[in-house]
Amino acid sequence: MPPATHEAQCHCGALRIRCQGDPVKVSLCHCRDCQRRTGSAFSIAAFFPRTAVSLTHGTAKRFARGSASGCDVTFFFCPDCGTNLWWEPARLPDLIGVASGAFADPAFPMPEQAVWSVDRQPWVILPEAVVEHERNPVRR
Template identity: 70%
Template sequence: MCHCRDCQRRTGSLFSIAAFFARDDVVTAGGNAVFERPSASGHPVAFHFCPACGTSLWWEARRLPELIGIAVGAFADPDFPMPEQAVWAVDRHEWLALPPDMPLHERNPVRNG
């Protein structure tokens, strides 16, 4: 779950939620359009979306080259697991209550490796 202002603007909501998968485990099909922009972490992100309706489909962050983020809403599954963490909490709306046991990072967590 990302609370950065860029994700807020992109989604029109208070946050973005993605499920990340190993690039080698993801197969994409059909047409898509791409919009690339800088991110709050300083690394570009390429967003792939449906050219017919504009729905966000997946994204590729240069900071995470081995992963592909897929918009959780694209799964249309109300039983999809809860996010494991919240990032960019520095931009989180104060009134948005999160589960008390959810790890909350002021920015992006430091990656090892």
């Protein structure tokens, strides 16, 4: 059976990427930076190997900043609608994070972990299957 293909796009459809295979991990982040970036209580990212992600339509703008983990992150977003579609974390140079909601797939895998629970909104209750970390665990 051929590997799964996942298509993600921005709100207006001008920016699209294709991810080959299944994500290496799906992670929910409660940090204040992700809350500001998404305008929500958290973000959910699907991480794919860099070699599995390709831009299929459009040209992205970029924005780089530091992160709660102390490493820079470069975000790529649609210049038309502003959707933050994917990002490249310097902390994980072999992976690309993709906004899970951009797949618009109700069958997409749920997060297996939640990081930065120290910043979690008190009303957010996660499923028991999601492992919660007070900060971001070190990846080895």
